[in-house]
Structure formats: structure tokens, C-alpha cells
Amino acid sequence: MLNFLNQGWIGSLIGFIGVLFALYSHYKNRKINELTYTFKSERVVGKNDKAPEDIEIIFKGKSVERVTNTQMTVWNSGNVTIEGKNIVEKDPLRIEISEGQEIISATILEKSRDANDFIIKIDENNPNILEVKFDYLDASEGAVIEILHTDNKNFYKLKGSIKGIKPFNSFPTYESSSIRILPYFTLLVVSVLGIGVAINTASSNTITIMMLILNILGLLVTTINFVFLKNKRRKKPKKLII
Template structure:
């Protein structure tokens, strides 16, 4: 058989057209992701009540003071903010009449705020003390943020709300910071020599799917796949398993840049 006849025989197969179509869609999506240019700032948060709770303050028998002032509860919130786009965001674009600021619940006040980690010192991320600042807000600024530049901020406050927000206005970014919700604490990373578990967890489902596809096309099919009824059940079950795996990978992924990870987040 000549190569022309062989190529013609491949083109006659219906699965090849489907495979080329899927490959074209994947290539188009990847090309879009690689070439897109967005201006976007995002943040995720995590909070917990160290003393007291959301519904009740500390008992009267317990007195906790901060700088000589009694507080009803102590809440710790962690905020990770970063440049989630591809375009550089400049600090000079912050609107002076509506500065960027961290905001906790209206029923509390910020006791302390500090930077746990910064992607780069040249970003010059800092807090500003302004006379008009509210007790439950802290104004901040920065020089610039390139793609994936950001900071990890820890806020100690007395609010019942554990979910801080970022307010303020930036020129060219009317939607402001995107709240991507609460992040899941990543498990402590224990490196074991000779084992590539994260890579294996990604490649294993892909290998299983590829093996199943090649077997369905070239190899002999088992009797339970040859039968239309049982075959439909098997394929449905595999689809549910793959869907659950993809859903788990999506919701447990690290939403913030790897450069901002610190042991304090584990």
C-alpha cells in the first residue's frame, strides 16, 4: 500500500476528523491564553476567630486588651492580592479621592496589619496613615505591579466578619479588585527524593484516557463495551469519574501565584 492510499484510509476514518477537530479547539484556546492582554487585579482571603466568635463576644470574666484597650474578640484575616492580568498596573493610577484600602466589618477595628510576604521589594507595597482613615480600614499603595506581582497581608482586627474586602478606585480598572473568594490552605509540601507525585497525579488520568482511546480505535473491545447497553453505562461511569477529578483539581488548585506561597499559609 502506497503512502497515498494509507493517508486516504486514515482520512476515511470518522474518529480522525473528530480528533483533529478537538485538537484544533485545544490549539485555539491555548493560543488565546498565550496571547491575551488583560488588566486585572485579584485577591483571595482566609479568616479565623482567635478569641471570641462571630455570634458572641468574650465572656465578661475574660478581659483581653490591645495597647491598653479592651477588645470583644480577636480575628485574624489573611489577604493575598496580586496582578492577575498581563498588563502592568501602576500605583500612580490610584485615585486620590478614593484610595485603595483594606476594609473589615463595620462592627470592628483594625488592630495591626503587616506584610507576610512580597513578591518583589521594588513593588514598594506600603501602608499609609491618613487623618481621614476609618478605624476599620487601612489605606495602601504600591509603585507598580507586573504580572503575578503581589503581597500576602495579615490583618488582626475585632470584627465578627472574617472576610475583608478591598475598596478603592484605579484608573482603567473600574471593576477594581476581583474577589476570588476564600482560598484553601495547601497541604504542607514534603519533598520525597525519587518521587514525582504531583506530576504523576496529572499524567495518570491523561495516560488512562489516551490508553482507552487507542484501545477503542485499534484494539479489540471487551464484550461489555461491544454491547451498546453495558458500553453506555461504562462510558457514563468513566465520564463521571473524570468529571469529578477535573472538578476537584479546579477547586483545590492554588489560585494565587506560586511566588507568594509561604509556610504561614499552610
């Protein structure tokens, strides 16, 4: 079985492996400018269809239909510093709820460090908009914002434009990375077992050789995709997990 490893195709395979890892090295070392946010919402109090019309909910001195708590975490998920001065003036960084609804209060629960000068403020003219500003954010720096509001949506967006950054990345907090990794892990195990079977097979016929080649390629592709997927998960910085 080991005799066929000396054949000419093994050099081509090694060359192919070199190309794959060269591409991977380029991917790892490139500059990444991106901002990511995640959110979760839950209703604190509110009326339902069965509630009598004369029931009134007073929250912080205001009469409201409901109170929803939304926590949004915003951070620099790239490897290049994001400068606050690059926020486009005509399209400022902000969190918006539905028009006609109101942000009752907003608080920064956690931030990477005070030097970032991370600031939030409810727009005086538009109570459904929360302004977001900062001086700069180095890699993995950001803040956790808690918003109490009257909207009943379960999906909220961070809006605005920052020079050099494409549309912001977003994912819900309930997304499980283990579910997305499972297919790659399964293929990885199958590829390893296939290589073991091919190497230990006594014959060196064409089918055996092809099985070995395919399993090696499967192992390489799975490993690289697994690493890429790990990078794309954009894990929330430990400092901002509350």
C-alpha cells in the first residue's frame, strides 16, 4: 500500500496543500474593518387583548402600553481601529425603534474602557432614536447598551455609516455556534477514518488510491473551512458578556 505514495501525484498533492495554506495565511493576515452587534429583547410589562381598557400602565411617570427591555452589544470585530471621527455626519450611528414609539431610558451596562468615550443619547426631536458615539474602538472593544422602550418588535438594528466599513454585522444571541460546526466536525471525522482505512488496505488499486486522495482533500477542505467558520463567528468579547 505504501508503494504508491512514491508516485508522481503525491508531489502535486503536496503542492495543492501549499496553495491552500498560502491562501489561508493571506486570509489570516489581511486587514479587517468591521463593526458587529448583537441584541436580545424581552417584554417587561404590557397589556394584552384580554386586559380591560381602563387599565393604565405608568412607568417612570409616563403612561405606556408596554415596556420592552432590549440589550444591544456593539463592538469592533475587526483588527483595525475604528475612529469615531469617521462616522458620517449625514448618516450618524444610531439605534432606531418603530416610528411613533418611544425610548424611555438608555444605559450603558458595560464598556471595554473609559478611554473609548462611548456615549449614548436619546434624540430630543425623535424619541424613537438613540444616538451612539465614541472616540475610537480598538479590536474587541465596545459596549453593552440597555434600552427600555415601548416598541413590541423583537428585531432591532444599529444604523448609520462609518467610512471604510461595510454594512454592520449582526446575529441574534440565541444562535448556537455548535449547530453550525456539527456538519464540519462530522466530515472531519469521516475523512480521518477514510484515510486510516485507505492506508491500512493491503491493495494499491486505483479505487484505493482515489479513496485516499479524496479523503485527504476532504480533510484539508474541512479543516480550512472549520478555521474560517471559527473566525466568522465573531465571538463577543469576554469583557462585554454580562
